[in-house]
Amino acid sequence: MAVDVWVLKETAEGERRVAATPETVKKLVSAGAQVHLQAGAGTAAGFPDQAYVDAGAQLGDALENADLLLCVQAPSLPTIARLKAGAVLVGGVQPEADPARAAALQARQLQTFPLERLPRTTRAQAMDVLSSQAGMAGYKATLIAAQLAPRFFPMLTTAAGTIRPSKVLIVGAGVAGLQAVATAKRLGAAVEGFDVRPETREQIESLGGKFLDLGVSAAGEGGYARALTEEERAEQQRRLAEHLKGVDVVICTAAVPGRPAPKIVTAAMVAGMRPGSVIVDLAAETGGNCEATQPGQTIEVGGVTVAGPLNLASMGAVHASEMFARNVYNFVALFLKDGRISFDWNDELLAKTVWPQRPAGGEIPPV
Template identity: 80%
Template sequence: MAVEVLVLKETAAGERRVAATPETVRKLVAAGATVRVEPGAGLGAGVTDQAYAEAGAVLAAGEARAAAEVVLCVQPPPAGALGALREGAVLVGMLHPQADEARAAALQARGIRSFPLERLPRTTRAQAMDVLSSQAGMAGYKAVLIAAQLAPRFFPMLTTAAGTIRPSRVLIVGAGVAGLQAIATARRLGAQVEGFDVRPETREQIESLGGKFLDLGVSAAGEGGYARALTDEERAEQQRRLAEHVRNIDVIVCTAAVPGRPAPKIISAAMVDGMKPGSVIVDLAAETGGNCELTVRGETIDHQGVTVAGPLNLASMGAVHASEMYARNVYNFVALFLKDGALSFDWNDELLAKTAWPEPPATPAAVDAA
């Protein structure tokens, strides 16, 4: 009997993405699954129910949640909705179980085998499943477009009958996936772009995209490609040099993040005070506290002539392509345990073992057939 896979319709405010597309539905069906899609699940991402049906999916009936063996989502279902899922079901998505006690309790009470994809190890093999990277790329792109809209100036240099317009000076803080996409986007718009990151190894990546690496003389190279926490002395020196530099910057896009922790505060209120009126800061890290001290989550404010924006869920603003990438990530992960119409979990595979929540025992059976 085929494995029942259910694609949820997202209910979080403003969420337009979907966890499966017709492309990945076809692949799931070919792997031996019966795929059910909740009505209207893909509309925000430009996918109609008819498109899913043509790909081999069936519109979910009322009892679909109770019958589904594998449930796919973008954001975690509300704690109350988890009670409607089948006991022992497999739930795959960006679940953040430890961020909500009620959600964690509901998952455990139903015995749901959870795979929060934000926990996926960041290895070469995992790249095709890396939802953080795929969604960060869209977020970085959209952040620059928001900055360009808010800025009271052109980004590119223009030669006009009224004289020459100098290009905007744009600083991208953080050179992860979102930051690199932001650098590339700002360059495409014609701005003079600098990239700042405390990891010196990002210089080559920034320069390869046409940006200039801003070297403040402070290095925080860490393990696994992430930055380590700065010491108090290092932070003070970084802040002093950065404050001097941003006085002449027109636009700052903040993208720095440390997984599982609040966003580091990099742009202080004093720095903003020193910026030119008409300058713009777009803080992509607003969801985890913001890189700018003045960022207000989900709001755009004016601080003495400087605009500070803290937009949320930027990936959802590009729901069509963000969903395409996310759905492929999800399918590639599900393919680790869905084969020939059956579920089989190889706990010797670190991608499964380290993504699962709670983590399986240290010495589980090599294969757990569900």
């Protein structure tokens, strides 16, 4: 009997993405799966039910029959309770973020693959949901900054005189930060990028930005940043505070998966910025890089606008869903073949992503 694959309609507040698109449904069907979809699962992302039906899916709500469940964010506790024991769950599950969720997953003995745990290797790039969604988040954060800023981003020569370009600083040069650098540059701003890792200079400059060198290097061994000494951190903070006095827009993107976002822009730095300046904190969901950030809100602090938008990737639901769905399909293709599920635990992408972590040489531990 063919594997029964189900695609959830997301229930998290503000979530518009979907874990499968008509494109990936066709691929799942070609792999021998029987695909079911909760009605309206893709509507908010621009994919009507009929498009899924035309791709070979069936509409329904009998989640109890699911062998494999695909999701963007973790299912609700009632949904988890409906799943049969031993079913496979793939998506942005984040079991460690909620003890009740973790307990529910274990109670149903689900074989859970939280894609945020995927090893960051070259082979895994086509499955990397963190990177694909961070790209959309960096893009949207820059557009929000441009909208909030009380000035043009590009330089303009007008009959009323020349308008200088906005000076935009991107904090953090991961995927989101580099996308923000590229987007702000396309909008005509004078762009700088800052990261504690000096090796990001080349990446920032390749996108047309200028690397902000604060004179303190965190270069460590193996390509990882080392911890700064207290003296180095104080000097870095002093120089950054001085530099922010001349910046029009700051876009914060520094985040560490599974940990609170590092505080980089202090309240004192915000107080030192010019009135009319803007801070958009992409890291708001994990506490924010700015001490003044209030997640989900846009506030004004001493004339400086501080925005902490949430779930930025969902704002670009069409393309974000297309990328997410392709990531999910590429991961599922590791174990879904000829209509059957079969796990090769010698494959590190499976062995290191599954939760709970299976012991070396053993099966997934029973609850």
